[in-house]
Amino acid sequence: AWAQGTFPQRPVKFIVPNAPGSSIDTIARILSTQMAQGFAQPLVVDNKAGAAGALGVEVGRTSPADGHTVIVASSSSITIAPLLQKAVPYDPLKDFDFISLIALLPNVLVVNPALPVRNVAELIAYARSKGSNSNMASAGVGSTSHLAGAALQSAGGFQSLHVPYKGGAQGVTSVVAGETDWVLTPAPAAMGQVQNGRLRLLAHSMTTESRPLGDVPSIAQTLPGFEFAGWIGLMAPKGLPPGAVDTLRRTLAQALQQPELRKQFDINGAVPTPSTPQEFRAFLARDIEVHKKAIEVAGVKAE
Structure with missing residues (x-):
């Protein structure tokens, strides 16, 4: 089995802050099917859409920090929502544990x-x-x-x-x-x-x-220098036991190597991108700066 040790001790919940059928939901369900094979417990997808993803992320952030509830995060819910919604209560770089990037999404x-x-x-x-x-x-x-x-x-x-x-x-x-x-x-x-x-x-x-x-x-x-890719990653409430972070990261990395998952990712145009927690955090910091510039171009104001 990919997952080792005492974690998980009960079903693991993937909180998806997006509606069923969305791009994030599609990738989350493909991944959850493969990752579940590495756990002795079921893996459940729980859609918590609303407030451009902020609602589901906040549900995840305030869940017990034991690894049994994780967040399928994305640029929309983690990068964009805090930049455009004054009421968002979380800081994307300070309030979560980073597990791994999942994929880049053109x-x-x-x-x-x-x-x-x-x-x-x-x-x-x-x-x-x-x-x-x-x-x-x-x-x-x-x-x-x-x-x-x-x-x-x-x-x-x-x-x-x-x-x-x-x-x-x-x-x-x-x-x-x-x-x-x-x-x-x-x-x-x-x-x-x-x-x-x-x-x-x-x-x-x-x-x-x-x-x-x-x-x-x-x-x-056609337009040299143009680049605007999205991403999906796995985050969790702050304070996860190191063993849970490691098990989740290794299980995810193993799942991303499976031929069936890669086939499904290819169909959906997703590029598997496993990372360390440190690499994920550094990636997010850069992504926030890119989106600040895009928001300025779009003329959208925080509300």
Whole structure:
């Protein structure tokens, strides 16, 4: 068995601060299935959506620090929410124990197949020609898809009307239905619709050198220097026993090596990225600075 020692002594709960069917939920359920094989106890996914992820994170933060409740954290709930919500009670760098990164998530630029564009340059030209009649979906004001889309517009020198929805799935569905033209959204939220032909995939948001989606080009090939990737990681209430941190980290790392998990991650465009707790914390500190700049570009104010 991957997990050793006395931990866990009862079922382990994954708190997912996002709705069922969201990109974070999709990855969490794939991971939980594999990690459960390394425990002698069940692993349960508990969705606690609300307040852009802050509600679920706070539930996790105030849970007993024994390792049996952990948080499937992401850029939306850990990086963005504290920057945009004055009422968020937690400090992302001080109030949690870091276990490991799980994956990097490229954002994917997708359009309705009826739209007459097949690459980033054509989308930019189309949006410029349409002016205010071009529109962009998002998962809501201040969401990852909103900030990524705003950053793309700034880098590409064009504007699209922002149409916020109440979640990533609804935003993607609006593009499928032709209600909106495009969205730059975390890959797991859109790749199923790409594979069934309901969306056209133009590019991903990682570096030019990255190949998270095979031959799919990066936005940076058209707009040099553009990068706006999301992430998922495992965090826990402050004060976990070192043995629990180590067991969770090792079990997660083992799960990320499993061929079936990697196959499912590939389908969803997620890049397995195990790390040490120290590497995870340093990564988060950098991510906060990147998002501060994106929020400024988007013109979103903390409320």
